[in-house]
Amino acid sequence: MGSEFWDYCQESCIDIYYASVAHPKCNGQVERANGLILQGLKVRIFDPIKKYGAKCLQELPRVVWGLRMQRSRATGYSPFFMVYGSEAVLPSDIAFGALRIQNYDENEADATRCTDIDSAEEHRLTVSIQHARYEEQLRRYHDCNVHERDFNVDDLVLR
Known part of the structure; x- marks a missing residue:
């Protein structure tokens, strides 16, 4: 320094x-x-x-x-999805035979992954729009519940 x-x-x-x-x-x-x-x-x-x-x-x-x-309320997606571009396969999906596990095809997996990677930018744009909407809703809620106060000299206030 x-x-x-x-x-x-x-x-x-x-x-x-x-x-x-x-x-x-x-x-x-x-x-x-x-x-x-x-x-x-x-x-x-x-x-x-x-x-x-x-x-x-x-x-x-x-x-x-x-x-x-x-899933985040602000974005609508999970952090895992935002990083990897698809939802994770959970152990419960494997144990109980979820549809996406039953319909899994090794040959289509590479093509599907390439499609997921290509659509990642589109999902990020959707997330940024959704996040902006969420912040605007928070701002409106906050502004409706904030009441203006005027203080005069010699008013007692809690610090």
Whole structure:
């Protein structure tokens, strides 16, 4: 963080923002994701009779997998779909013989995968439109429930 670095940033029109990686409160998305993981773990490992220290490590992959497979309300797609372009085959699909497992054809799989990859950009565009609609709905809901307040000098306020 010497003066040479600051000079270079000013010459290159680079804005510097500080963020602390050690404190998740600096990043709202990370804080929300950590909260969802902890919420999922608490439900799975809490047992007042038994000790549950090591059980956390066993349940963590299942909780993370569940979060990756859950459809987002904002986008309408799961994070797994957004990364790979198709939904994952679940163990329950294999165990109970879902239609897509029964109709699976090895010869068509490559062609279907190429089609999925080609349509990925179209899905991303759909997701961006859906996300914009969702944010607009949130904005409208927030604006309807926010009431304007005026404060005068000597008013008592809670900080």
